Amino acid sequence: MTPVTGEDGPLDQLIINRLEDDKAQDIVTIDLRGKSSMADTMIVASGRSHRHVGAIADHLLRALKDAGMGRARVEGLPHCDWVLIDAGDVIVHLFRPEVRAFYNIEKIWSVEAAHRAGSAG
Numbered sequence: 001m002t003p004v005t006g007e008d009g010p011l012d013q014l015i016i017n018r019l020e021d022d023k024a025q026d027i028v029t030i031d032l033r034g035k036s037s038m039a040d041t042m043i044v045a046s047g048r049s050h051r052h053v054g055a056i057a058d059h060l061l062r063a064l065k066d067a068g069m070g071r072a073r074v075e076g077l078p079h080c081d082w083v084l085i086d087a088g089d090v091i092v093h094l095f096r097p098e099v100r101a102f103y104n105i106e107k108i109w110s111v112e113a114a115h116r117a118g119s120a121g
């Protein structure tokens with residue numbers, strides 16, 4: 001695994017490891033400290049299809065629950081175009097590639113040199 005940032009906490013690492021295990025693509029972390037009070041980190045990743053995005057989300061929710069962080073809130077799971085998981089200090093956005101390109105969330109947060117983990121695919 002390629003380290004994402006030098007300051008990743010255990011929650012960040014749990015999420016990134018799970019995303020990599022599930023072959024999520026183009027994993028990007030955005031440090032929100034000092035930019036937003038909603039979370040410390042935003043993680044954005046893509047799945048290849050509706051089914052892949054749904055499976056990644058399901059596995060991530062199970063991993064969070066198994067780690068004692070089962071209170072994560074989730075939106076968008078029925079359609080699996082864009083699934084948002086709010087794990088407290090970390091917010092995860094899972095997209096199908098076309099939807100991710102349309103919303104371009106990294107640009108919204110002005111992430112030109114985003115920290116990227118190794119992407120599978």
